[in-house]
Amino acid sequence: MADSFLGFRRAGGNVGVRNHVLVLGINGLAGAATRRIGSAVCGTVTVATPYGRGQVGPDAEIHRRQLIGLGRNPNVGAALIVGVDRKALDAIAGEVAKGGTLVETVALDDVHEDALALTDIGLKKAAQLVRHISNQRREACPVSALRVGVECGHSDATSGLAANPLVGKVADRIVDGGGTVIIGETLEWLGAEHLLARRAATPAVARALTEAVARREAYPASLGIDLLGNNPGEENIRGGLSTIEEKSLGAVAKGGSRPLIGVLEHAQAPTGTGLHVMDGPGYSPESITGFVAAGAQLVFFTTGPGNSYCSALAPTIKVSAHPQTPGRLPEQIDFDGSAILTGGEAADATAARLYAQALAVASGTATWGEILGEGDEVFVRVGPSL
Secondary structure (H helix, E strand, O other): OOOEEEEEEOOOOOEEOOOEEEEEEOOHHHHHHHHHHHHHOOOEEEEEOOOOOOOOHHHHHHHHHHHHHHHHOOOEEEEEEEEOOHHHHHHHHHHHHHOOOEEEEEEHHHHOOOHHHHHHHHHHHHHHHHHHHOOOOOEEEEHHHOEEEEEEOOOOHHHHHHHHHHHHHHHHHHHHOOOEEEEOOHHHOOOOHHHHHHOEOOHHHHHHHHHHHHHHHHHHHHOOOOOOOOOOOHHHHHOOOOOHHHHHHHHHHHHOOOOEEEEEEOOOOOOOOEEEEEEOOOOHHHHHHHHHHOOOOEEEEEOOOOOOOEEOOOOEEEEEOOOOHHHHOOOOOOEEOOHHHHOOOOHHHHHHHHHHHHHHHHOOOOOHHHHHOOEEOOOOOOOOOO
């Protein structure tokens, strides 16, 4: 099959590029037991939020959306959800199961607050889930089944000149193949939002995008914070990016050139294919978790001097076009795009190589971040706790 990859077809109709058992702790009180279970059972990925009680209003809603979205991610073949009280646990577990994920649960309520008993039960359930999903096999799947997040971190001049446009070319190819691409970090559209708005499929999408940027810009200004020195950060400035507008003009290039279909809230799954933007934080850990909770199975992450952060659930392909970085970090950078700048290869040829590598990773080739265990998921908070 042309432009295909080998993935795991899920009951809900999605396709995973990995077959994880997620051990998901939904309350801070259950965090230690969640980590004990995950560390003891091979074939699991652990995500344990330090929050989950005392949150209200929009803060509670965004937290719930992140938990459910991570549990529903297509790379999760099954999930053991660990919580404190049975009522809250069942509410999250029920929503995760609606997405087609096989779910088991264990709560402190069930064991009379005995965290060691909770661990013992959880170990057995997690082991059973790993055994069960090990029966699943990869099948040929079309590129249209891919949902990809695009990220940049520790950017420099080479990011905007080469690495981000390179990923943008691959993003266009995925969209043209019927897939979905999500670009986030709202403050990294600042100064370039007019360019994205021109590509909006409807006036409503253009308006939602510009309003999202205005809200994000107004908040730090209301606190007297100057974005220069914060975004771009010191590492960006050292790399030759002097203003947020200069950084943004490079950052938006990784979204390619296709029409902008919609503006998502943080961790909100798109309802259709094509290019979407996600209104979310401007730093990699929270931004990438938003993509993964929205269903992204893969992440492209461009960097200039290097950035080791990866998603725990979605293979994160690190791309650098800096002439020195891939050689300096050979076990961290997955793809060397520096030939674009040195004149050794045409940009279209480099993009074809990166596209082929993305399909290989989707089919099971490990990224350096996976091999070295760099992955994590980081939750956004938008309000105080009770």
